Amino acid sequence: MKIKSIHIFAAALSMALVACDDYLDLDPISEATSTNAYNSASDAEAALTGVYDSFQAEYYIWDNVIFSDVISDNHYAGGDNPEIFAVDNLDIQPVNNRLFNNWSQIYSAIAKANVVLQKVPEIDDPKIDVGNRRNQILGEAAFLRAYHYFQLVTLWGGVPLILEPVTSTNPAETQKPRNSEAEVYSQIIQDLEFALADRLPDSYGSDAGVNKARATRGAANALMAKVYAQMPNRDYAKVLEHADAVISSPAGYRLLEDFRNLFDGNNYNNAESILEVQFIGGPEANFGPQLLLPPSISGDTWRKFVTPSKDLIAAFDEAGDLIRKEASVLFESAPWADEFWSLQVNGMVPFAYRWKDANGWASTNRQYIFRLADIILLKAEALNELGRTDDALVELNKIRTRVALPAINSATPAEFRQLVENERRLELVQEAERWNDLKRYGRAVDVMNSLVEIDLRTNQPKVFNMDESKLLLPIPQQEINRNPKLNQNPGYN
Template identity: 25%
Template sequence: MTIMKKRIAILVLLFASYSCKEFLTVEPLDRLTGNNFYQSVTDVETNIANMYSMFFDKLNEGWIIGGIGEVRSGEVFASPNGNSYSSRRVVEVLGRNDLLTAMDPTQPWNWYHYERVTNWTRYYQVIQTANILIDKLNEGIPGLSETEKKRYLAEATFIRCFTYFWMVRLYGDVVYYTEPYQEEALPREPMVSVMNKCLDDLRPHKDNIPWTYSDPALKGARASRGGIIALLMHMNMWNAGFDRNNRQRYYEEVAALGTELIESNAYRLYPLTEEGWATVMKGRSDESLFEFYRSINYQDQNEALSPFGDHFLRWPYKFPRYNNQISHCYFIDTYMAKLYPAGVADKRRDFWFTDMLSNSGQFTAVKFGFNVYASGNEDRNPDNTFMIFRYADAILLHAEALAELSRDNEAIASLNLIRNRAEATPYTGAGGAMLKDFIFWERCRELFGEGHRYFDLVRTQRIMNPTFARNPLNSDQYNRRAWTWPIDQSARANNPRIVLNEYWLSR
């Protein structure tokens, strides 16, 4: 079979069953080309690459990382004299948690297309594809050794579980299935149960995949043992926030996984130098646990809006100069001063930002501006990867879990790994609540703009506390899941068992 024929086979296999069909209803195997397709390692590799690509399609629909993970707590404002000011004010609407207005097609920000976030079909296409691949791997594919089979099973299971994790944070309860050809319509399942099933699904595969790859092109961009550990840690920490009766068990697993990751010496923190940080943000570094690698060198097609840094960079970090004299948006000074207080040493404050307290478009998140190659009038953002899990993130989850287990000295040791890299004043304060809060703020500092802040607020319930969120939810809103996104009505088109998110139906 030629390469072109294989690619055609993939398209038939992946998409023939989705047109005008409910996502849980697929054609029988004998009507697809699956038996003809899964014949070699090349077929498996192509199929896995397509799954990553399908998932990235959702990140590339607009300013997604910023819209779902950063701005909904109210600290971001549009720059009054910036380019397309009236449209950029969607960040303030998101900051008030007014998602229905943010999705309103009659508003000047309709080109952000936030209504697309509510459609989960693409995610289920990724899951369906992973389910079929896992089934075919278990049946047996010619030319695969047992080691290769285990590695691919681990990678496909990672992709499936990662997709469920992502959807849970967006929608709360979701439909869960692992059958390759699911025909029965299923209701949404409680999110804690979904995460526990994913934990059980993924754990057995952790040791069947390498810590890293000899091919540097795969580092971070493909699932690895470090990426699996990071996902296991995140799923445990999410459940610890909602399944309070079992939180001790979740924290213990995160602590053990974090220790395993750190002691592996498979990953490292790069120095905060221009060269070191540019390497991290470029992608495929020893600090990356999982990312969606994108590069101008490969002519990757990113939507102009999609990188987080797009809204917080100005010339000379973003081109063209004539309409990027100031950043589109800024973080309010009270929040930034809380992150990086004056008089406390922290290289990130000066290295990652300029005009940090300006409350204007002079605010610049230089953290995302070290890989600038465009010039003249090219409309391009810096050439950065889409970072999902970074080593520093896992270290801070480790510190958080240890603090929750009252293992304060160990928690402080992990916390100070991050502060030492930042040339920041080491933490020497008390344990208990003070340490837990400090670790939370350290995650905000270190992971600024990487899509973790809002989800950290939700899972720790700090989203209800004005000390941590400028526009907090009240307890009724939190319990009715105002932190979720609406689910598009199309989810019910062929599945009457789907119940949409009640909070958004009553707006």
């Protein structure tokens, strides 16, 4: 599935002024200019809605999974798209259109957040200050901008920091050089500190459909924990601080007793969820499940994408992890040949199964942005790196015992690093976490080069030729052509 590519800066203003319906049922600002659009509290809410609607773009529906799970050892490409096969093969070229689609969509979301952050302080409407709402809107927009920049910096490293609305097509304004990776992380932290400075509430009331749809202190602390863990000069004391802020939040996050309930489609906005994309059907639906689920569920017979790998299945089996395996993978006879599972048509093939309902391209199945188990495992990782391995085991075992795996009572720090990596893999499969984890642990090169995946057509192992340059994606060639101030990442032509 393709969407129309857009230029990130030349079109940034017009895109930033578009908003869609949301939980407030506001009319969108669709025929507005930067000088007359933002006069009232409802204008501010509509503009903020447009920022949240960016989570329903193609990148956040499934390309984030492609560039985390398919690029890694978790899944094969499946399907028939050469550009996704290139991701699977770690042979990604700057002209791969998925790069430009993702780059454009993420920067479009940032552009919308920039407009909110600039225009909302200028609105002269007493209604916007009722209940501290103006500050909340600014906090939400700052969080969202930070989240989108976190996607960019983990995918590409240093990228241009665009922090104000673009109001001109003048090259002096639209052509910006890359900021350093450190500068991007610094801006992310600055935005999150701004949001956490009494601008975001723990909750917006008793409606979980609102609290899990909007940025809260829990969401900001969750992102801050991930940022401090992922940045090159990581700070595990800060990871622990912000993870604990999530775990002890007055919002009352807690692990669901049954892991399977997280993904059964009947427990949206549950207690473990910190933030999730609100697919409600109709025009606000998730098309992703139709691309992944087997014929018995999807109702069609063309080859599906994001096929679980033999290495992933082996990891579930070696751990004895039946609960998470059955919630994540569904084996079914496939009416096509698969080069890794069965060259015979109608052979047994595993399907990615975290989503359960396709509903003819209009699924309500959700994608978690943050959930508590992820943060507990980050806390465990931080405790181990801070020399508190026994405490780290306590946190790790909270995740293991929920899925009927035995508690682990002792480990050296080095052993624990492997334990938590394995646990995160099985807990967070198909949640766009694996590639960042492998990069954070310094294991991506070794894991991919030691991976044994046999192509049944040749009976030869797949060769990835992984090296350090492939830890980052190439800057899209379309952007380099448009903006001569951009330089390409090392290792790409």
